[in-house]
Amino acid sequence: MSGARLGPWIVVGLAALYFVLPLIATFEFSLSMLRGTWSFEAYRVVFADPAFRQTFGFSVLAALATIVLGALLVVPTAYWVRLRFPRLRALIEFVTLLPLVIPAIVLVFGYLRLYNSSSWLPFTGSAWGTNLLLVFGYVVLSLPYMYRAVDTGMGAIDIRTLTEAAESLGAKRRTILFQVILPNVRAAVLSGAFLSFAIVIGDFVIASLLNRPAFGPYLALIGQNRAYEPAALAVVAFAATWGCMGLLQLLGGRAPGSAAAPLRVRRKAIP
Amino acid sequence: MSFLDISGVSKSFGGNTVVRGFDLAVRRGEFISFLGPSGCGKTTMLRMVAGFEQPSAGRIVIDGEDVTHRPPNARRIGMVFQAYALFPNMSVGDNVAFGLKVAGRPAAERAKRVDEMLGLIKLAHLKDRYPYQLSGGQQQRVALARALAPSPRVLLLDEPLSALDAKIRVSLRTEIRALQRELGITTIFVTHDQEEALSISDRIVVMSEGRIEQCGTPHEIYNRPRTRFVAGFVGTLSLVEAEAEGAGSTVTVAGQPVTLAEPVAGSGRRPVTLAFRPEALKLDAGEGRINAIRGTVEAAEFLGSVVRLRVATPGGTLLADVFNSPAAPPPAPGETVVLHFAPGDVFALDGEGAAPAQAIAAE
Numbered sequence: 001m002s003g004a005r006l007g008p009w010i011v012v013g014l015a016a017l018y019f020v021l022p023l024i025a026t027f028e029f030s031l032s033m034l035r036g037t038w039s040f041e042a043y044r045v046v047f048a049d050p051a052f053r054q055t056f057g058f059s060v061l062a063a064l065a066t067i068v069l070g071a072l073l074v075v076p077t078a079y080w081v082r083l084r085f086p087r088l089r090a091l092i093e094f095v096t097l098l099p100l101v102i103p104a105i106v107l108v109f110g111y112l113r114l115y116n117s118s119s120w121l122p123f124t125g126s127a128w129g130t131n132l133l134l135v136f137g138y139v140v141l142s143l144p145y146m147y148r149a150v151d152t153g154m155g156a157i158d159i160r161t162l163t164e165a166a167e168s169l170g171a172k173r174r175t176i177l178f179q180v181i182l183p184n185v186r187a188a189v190l191s192g193a194f195l196s197f198a199i200v201i202g203d204f205v206i207a208s209l210l211n212r213p214a215f216g217p218y219l220a221l222i223g224q225n226r227a228y229e230p231a232a233l234a235v236v237a238f239a240a241t242w243g244c245m246g247l248l249q250l251l252g253g254r255a256p257g258s259a260a261a262p263l264r265v266r267r268k269a270i271p
Numbered sequence: 272m273s274f275l276d277i278s279g280v281s282k283s284f285g286g287n288t289v290v291r292g293f294d295l296a297v298r299r300g301e302f303i304s305f306l307g308p309s310g311c312g313k314t315t316m317l318r319m320v321a322g323f324e325q326p327s328a329g330r331i332v333i334d335g336e337d338v339t340h341r342p343p344n345a346r347r348i349g350m351v352f353q354a355y356a357l358f359p360n361m362s363v364g365d366n367v368a369f370g371l372k373v374a375g376r377p378a379a380e381r382a383k384r385v386d387e388m389l390g391l392i393k394l395a396h397l398k399d400r401y402p403y404q405l406s407g408g409q410q411q412r413v414a415l416a417r418a419l420a421p422s423p424r425v426l427l428l429d430e431p432l433s434a435l436d437a438k439i440r441v442s443l444r445t446e447i448r449a450l451q452r453e454l455g456i457t458t459i460f461v462t463h464d465q466e467e468a469l470s471i472s473d474r475i476v477v478m479s480e481g482r483i484e485q486c487g488t489p490h491e492i493y494n495r496p497r498t499r500f501v502a503g504f505v506g507t508l509s510l511v512e513a514e515a516e517g518a519g520s521t522v523t524v525a526g527q528p529v530t531l532a533e534p535v536a537g538s539g540r541r542p543v544t545l546a547f548r549p550e551a552l553k554l555d556a557g558e559g560r561i562n563a564i565r566g567t568v569e570a571a572e573f574l575g576s577v578v579r580l581r582v583a584t585p586g587g588t589l590l591a592d593v594f595n596s597p598a599a600p601p602p603a604p605g606e607t608v609v610l611h612f613a614p615g616d617v618f619a620l621d622g623e624g625a626a627p628a629q630a631i632a633a634e
Contacts (some may be wrong), residue, residue: 031485163355164323165414167343167349169370181358 006018023238030231042232052233059207059215060244062131063200065224066138067193070146073139075189079152079181080271082159089151096147099140104205112209137206142196149195153188154181161254194245274299274457275320275425280329281316282481289315291481293329300455302448304468307478308504314429314462320459321427322346333424349456353430355410357402363389363413364398370421388416389609391450408439415447415484419454426458428453432467435494444471457585465505468531470494493548499620502546505557510620511564511586522619525585529562532614544620551616552591554602560611564589568608571601582610 033041046052081092099107111133115123123129159181166176182189207214215237223230273296278351282290289599290312297303305313318324318329322343331339337347349370357366363371371381389395392412402410418426428447448471451458462468468475469489477484477492479502485497496502513522515535522529522543535543553560565585578601579593591610593601602608 018506101367157359158356161352162358164321165350165352165356165417166369166373167323168321168346168348168427169373169417170347171369171373172344175373175405180358180360184358186360233332269416 010109023235026231027235030228030235033228033232039146042228043091044237046229046232046236049133054238055213055215055218056240057240058213059201059203062135062138062214063197063244065135066142066200067196069135070139070142070192070196071150071189072219074143074146074150075182075185076177076194079159079177082151083155083163083166093147093151094141100144104141104203105209108206108209113136124210128210130212131135134206134210134212137210138196138203141203141206142192142199145199146189146192149186149188149192153185156188157184192250195204197248200242201237272542273297274301274334275459276330276332277316277320278330278332280316280319280326280331282312282319282324283327289481290319290326291484293481294388295476295483295486297457297459299457300417302451302458303472303475304460304462304472304475305478306465306475306505307466307484310464312480312481313463313476313477317427317429317459317461320425321348321350321430347424349401349421349425350426350427350428351431351506353433354416355402355407355434357414357417362399362401363394363405366413367417367420368396368403369417374421375549378498384420386556391419391453392416392446402535406439408443411435411443412446415450419450424457426456427583428458428460430461430463432462432464447471465615470503475505475597479504479506496618497542502618502620507549507590508546509549509587509589511547511584513543513545513586513587513619514540515619516540520614525566527564528541529564529617530614531617531619533619535619545617547589547612547617548618549590549592550577551612552582552589552593552610553608553612554593554608556611559613560616562612562614562617564610564612566608566610568602568606570604573601580608584606585612595632 030042031038031040033039033045035045083087112124113119115121115129115133117125123133130179162180162184163176166180171180201215203214204216204220207222219230219233219237221235274296275295276293276519277293277297280290280293281288289310293316295303304598307313307317315324319326320340322338323573326339329339330337331348335521358369361369364633367385368381371384375528376384385525386395389398392415394409394412395414397405397409399415404415405413411434415431431445431447435443444467447460456545459471460468469492472489474486474488475485476604481499485492485501487495493506494500502508511524513524513529515522518534520531522535522536522545524545529545531545550564556563564584564586566589567580569581569583569588572579572581573595574592576595578595580591580593580602582589582591589610595601605611
């Protein structure tokens with residue numbers, strides 16, 4: 001019996017090692033900037049660099065814009081497909097999976113050809129336009145995760161009956177979408193948002209080729225020129241990403257009446 | 272003129288016609304049930320009144336306004352669904368207020384109306400709860416309050432009791448009827464449960480295969496079913512094969528003469544099917560019970576206030592409900608009994624149809 005229990009634990013342990021070991025090694029290395037002693041010297045250097053704060057702030061902003069835009073695009077699409085065009089679901093799913101198959105570099109080159117400064121829609125003609133293009137690119141990259149999460153979330157509630165109930169009460173489409181459907185797939189949108197966030201923070205290709213001051217290119221630059229700081233940056237980026245996700249969960253997870261708010265549930269259930 | 276007018280409505284999905292030539296005039300404040308087996312088109316007809324489906328032909332008029340091509344949110348109807356369909360993200364109070372909020376009513380008026388509605392369904396103390404914290408019966412009452420809050424012209428109930436357990440089902444249907452009477456709201460209630468339909472409706476529309484089989488008061492539907500389908504679907508019925516000869520109102524069941532209230536249609540020597548309600552057959556003569564059929568008791572089922580006997584007769588098996596009496600034990604299986612009934616208690620069904628055994632099984 002103990003043997004039967006041991007097997008799964010070994011597998012879990014190996015998997016944990018696979019994930020955790022590189023992190024620990026990176027962390028250990030980031031602490032050894034000063035010879036012969038462990039210190040946070042590398043972190044001090046990283047935080048003292050204004051470029052770090054600028055690039056990381058830029059990427060966080062881009063990530064938030066990506067999440068908002070992605071949700072605005074995906075939630076109504078998934079809703080309409082499920083409600084009115086269920087036959088198109090397979091096609092839409094295929095389209096949303098394309099970014100996993102087509103490398104980001106192909107996407108960027110496509111963008112540059114289509115939206116360069118001498119094209120009919122010169123997005124790259126200004127910094128703002130390029131930022132916009134960057135966010136569009138991120139929305140595309142996060143599409144597979146966002147769409148899957150939201151579509152699954154919609155499968156879990158009876159959107160057809162909820163829509164009909166709201167319609168019979170006189171509600172119009174927009175009201176139904178924003179007051180009835182969206183709040184009920186909030187948990188799903190959030191889980192899509194986490195993945196989008198991680199993708200944007202970790203992106204190098206699109207930001208680099210569009211020449212935007214994002215965190216990915218900064219990390220690459222430091223990595224080429226320094227020894228200990230990149231390790232510290234990686235740890236900081238890792239922690240910051242998780243921290244931001246936690247914050248999102250905290251801010252967005254307070255959906256009333258949903259299973260995503262266990263504390264509230266327990267408190268409310270006691271009359 | 273009637274309040275809700277459905278005239279010549281048909282509905283096809285592809286080549287499949289689910290509602291054919293539906294005509295119905297509903298008076299203001301009337302409680303109508305659509306009754307039929309699943310797939311008979313009753314829910315589709317209700318959804319066309321609600322506006323969720325478009326009729327392929329015909330017109331729907333509410334209070335003089337042709338709503339056939341109006342969207343559901345412009346019809347001022349209230350609807351209650353089998354699956355409750357409360358908004359999970361809103362409290363009970365917000366659910367009830369939703370229709371008023373959408374209509375742009377001021378907050379003070381909304382609050383007043385919500386309290387009023389929750390008072391009506393006696394759930395005022397649950398105003399701040401969320402749907403998942405309520406039982407099924409409570410959720411359905413909230414759904415009812417939500418549908419009624421914006422004062423709809425017609426209330427549509429799509430099998431609202433089917434998901435509830437038996438006890439709640441009975442109490443809630445009484446509550447629905449009381450509320451409907453109090454508010455005087457024109458109501459359509461869809462159900463496949465004949466007992467439900469019989470107990471709360473002003474009129475019942477019995478449907479089969481997209482057609483109206485019969486429309487009438489519960490008393491008419493139960494006692495004077497016009498078609499074999501209605502007779503078999505509503506109430507328990509046992510069928511006995513008999514033979515008619517000539518134009519009179521007397522037929523024979525395995526040689527025993529039986530007098531009917533009305534002459535049997537047709538001429539010459541022909542088979543007829545006689546239909547009996549279990550409560551029409553008694554073990555004693557009297558009160559005009561001039562007919563008698565002899566048979567053997569196959570089983571006696573004790574149901575409390577009544578004993579249901581299964582009696583084998585030469586024409587088929589009959590079910591008879593006799594009152595329980597503490598003084599006399601019910602007949603035992605194997606005993607020979609004589610079942611007495613009046614001419615008005617039996618009706619002849621014409622045409623071929625369900626075999627007697629099937630009719631008994633359909634109770």
